[in-house]
Structures are given as structure tokens and as C-alpha cells.
Amino acid sequence: MKLERLISMIYKLLNHEVLSASMLAEEFQVSQRTIYRDIDVLCAAGFPVISHQGSKGGYGIMDGYKMDKSLLGSYDVNSLITVLSSFSTVFKDERVQGTIERLQTVAPEHQTPSLSVDFETLRTEPDALCQLRTGITKRKIIRFDYINANNERTTRDIEPMWLHFKYSNWYVYGFCRTRRDYREFRLSRMMNLFLTQEDFQPHHGAPKEAAFSYKEGYDQLKDVVIRVGPKALAEAMDQFHQADKQFHDDGSMTMRIPVYKPLEARWLWSILLSFGSGAEVLEPIALRGLLKEQLQNTLQLYEEV
Known part of the structure; x- marks a missing residue:
């Protein structure tokens, strides 16, 4: 946990001119005394952390210190940042922000973004994507009411496996306990979605792709x-x-x-x-x-x- 905090702190200092000890302590949910010790560790490791005095003082990285921009080769880093920012907004995932900050340290300076991405979420219930993402990562059963293509309303319990964004809509794929088979569900037809506390274990031999293939049909x-x-x-x-x-x-x-x-x-x-x-x-x-x-x-x- 300490190593992860130190790495995150490096990227934060690289992306901000000055950060106070109180701001860092609030960000990482530790005491200011812990932040002081972390700064000492970073200095001992060779990172040029400098201290700024005064009411607006704090810590920063020495001017001119840059990370190697060849880490990502010829990728358009700004485009990656744009896409990740969109996902961060949709899923409200604070962990993605850490990745964005790391990418910003190797992004070309003063370059106008060449990409804009807006994932439409108006067709889904509020927080539905976040709950589904949690169900996938933590392997929790998801329960919801569903209107199928025949306009039939049923209650489903599924073991969610992954999310798709295709044809301007979000879909979730997983094992449906109601039908005892793998199914794909369109989020716009889901209602009363509920993240249960029941765990599940992945099935042996679970399919790696959605059941339907255009080649098959x-x-x-x-x-x-x-x-x-x-x-x-x-x-x-x-x-x-x-x-x-x-x-x-x-x-x-x-x-x-x-x-x-x-x-x-x-x-x-x-x-x-x-x-x-x-x-x-x-x-x-x-x-x-x-x-x-x-x-x-x-x-x-x-x-x-």
C-alpha cells in the first residue's frame, strides 16, 4: 500500500507545480506526518522533490525534470487521455484518474487534443453502469427486471462478465441464472437494477465471446x-x-x-x-x-x- 501511494504521489507532483502536505494527506487518507516521511523516502530514492515556503507553499518537482516520453512509443497520448477521461466520467472510477495523471507526464506539451469521446448514458438508469462494473470486478450477482424483444417482463439474476458499447447502446454479457445459459442484455431495457452481496465463481469453460456471431447467421x-x-x-x-x-x-x-x-x-x-x-x-x-x-x-x- 505504501509503495502504491509513493508511486501515485510522484505522478501527482509531476502534474502539479505545488501541492501542500495537507492536500496530499487528504488525497491519500493519511496523516501529514506520514506525508513528510514519504517525501523523505522520495528524496532518498533520487527524485528531485523541492519544498516551497509560504502560505501557498508545499512540495513540487524540480523544474526541468521530465519522464522519458518514449515509454509509449508513437502512441497519441492525448487521445488515450481523452478516452480514459470519458470512461472515468461514465464509471465514476477514481482509479482511472491515477492512470490519466501518469499519462499526462509523458504527453506532448501545448498540443491541441485531436479526439473527443462522449459515451451516451441517457438510455440507462442512473448508476447502472457503475453497479454493473462493480458486479463484474467483485464477482457479485446482479438482479434486475428486463423487457425482452417479445415485450415480456421478467426478473433476472445474472453473473456479469463484461460490458459492451456498440450500436450506440450499452450491453452486459453474463450467465443468466434464470435461463441457465449465457445471455446478452441491453441496458436500456433493464429496470430496478440491484447489486446483491451474493458472490459467484466463474464457470469453467465460459465463452470468450458473445453467443451470437454474424458469421454463424x-x-x-x-x-x-x-x-x-x-x-x-x-x-x-x-x-x-x-x-x-x-x-x-x-x-x-x-x-x-x-x-x-x-x-x-x-x-x-x-x-x-x-x-x-x-x-x-x-x-x-x-x-x-x-x-x-x-x-x-x-x-x-x-x-x-
Whole structure:
């Protein structure tokens, strides 16, 4: 514990001109007398710690003392700092701040950051990610209510293994005790998440990847062809930016989108219907029929309007 504190103290002193003994004592939850002893240890080890007198005095590292910037080779350190800062904000992980401070000591000076990362968390319950992260690291059972793709509500107990951020959403993967198998859950569909105090042990032979693979379901990918009007181009490209596109002289566009089981993909129906009259499904014909049925059902809700 003392060695870890000393290492962290070195990086803090490298990243700040002056830090008082009281500030360091509060940061590391020790007495000021302990800080004085730690400073003596650092000086004895060869680190050029100097003392600043006065009301705003404290300790710092001698000007000109730099760490070897070749430690990270040609990596863009500022980009790493940006990504870690985003994770630190999302997960409220103070330990990440220590890593950021170590990276700052080897970051190029006066360089404008070239990357900005914002992990959207509005679709999850407050503190859900933090509780899941704790459950993963401390191997605690997580309990929550879940709405599945069939709109069924169940209560699940899972042994969380890892978190994913993909398709603009957070997912957690783990062993579901309710289903006695590995499952992936979308955080936006989770409610009343609760971190229990029940421990679990990892299963022997647990899978290293999520159960579903696009390679395994490749033979069930079907092309969905839509024609997008000029006023819906941007929205369609936001939703299907990797689709094959063909632009037409009238300003419209045809998109060909490979979709896994499109006649069962309710997420796809929602997106296509959200375009309103701005897009028309050309293929498959069966999907046109499904969307027409959805629209008719919606119109019935507003018959009295």
C-alpha cells in the first residue's frame, strides 16, 4: 500500500507545480506526518522533490525534470487521455484518474487534443453502469427486471462478465441464472437494477465471446431495399451509414441493407416507419406488408381525431 501511494504521489507532483502536505494527506487518507516521511523516502530514492515556503507553499518537482516520453512509443497520448477521461466520467472510477495523471507526464506539451469521446448514458438508469462494473470486478450477482424483444417482463439474476458499447447502446454479457445459459442484455431495457452481496465463481469453460456471431447467421441475412426521398437522406444515412447507396438524378437514393431475419427485426420496422413518407421499402415484398399492417393499426388509434 505504501509503495502504491509513493508511486501515485510522484505522478501527482509531476502534474502539479505545488501541492501542500495537507492536500496530499487528504488525497491519500493519511496523516501529514506520514506525508513528510514519504517525501523523505522520495528524496532518498533520487527524485528531485523541492519544498516551497509560504502560505501557498508545499512540495513540487524540480523544474526541468521530465519522464522519458518514449515509454509509449508513437502512441497519441492525448487521445488515450481523452478516452480514459470519458470512461472515468461514465464509471465514476477514481482509479482511472491515477492512470490519466501518469499519462499526462509523458504527453506532448501545448498540443491541441485531436479526439473527443462522449459515451451516451441517457438510455440507462442512473448508476447502472457503475453497479454493473462493480458486479463484474467483485464477482457479485446482479438482479434486475428486463423487457425482452417479445415485450415480456421478467426478473433476472445474472453473473456479469463484461460490458459492451456498440450500436450506440450499452450491453452486459453474463450467465443468466434464470435461463441457465449465457445471455446478452441491453441496458436500456433493464429496470430496478440491484447489486446483491451474493458472490459467484466463474464457470469453467465460459465463452470468450458473445453467443451470437454474424458469421454463424450469415445465411439468414437478407437484403432490404429502400428508396429514400431527398428530404430524408441525412436521417437514412445516419441510420444505415454502411449500406450500399445509389443516388438518382431526382435527388433520391436507393439503399441496400443486409439485415438478419428482417421479417422478425422489429428494430428495423421502427426505423423505417420513423421516416414517414420519406422512404419506401421496395424489397422484400413481405416486409412492405408488415409495415402496412403496422401503419393501419396505428391509424386505428387515432380514428376519433
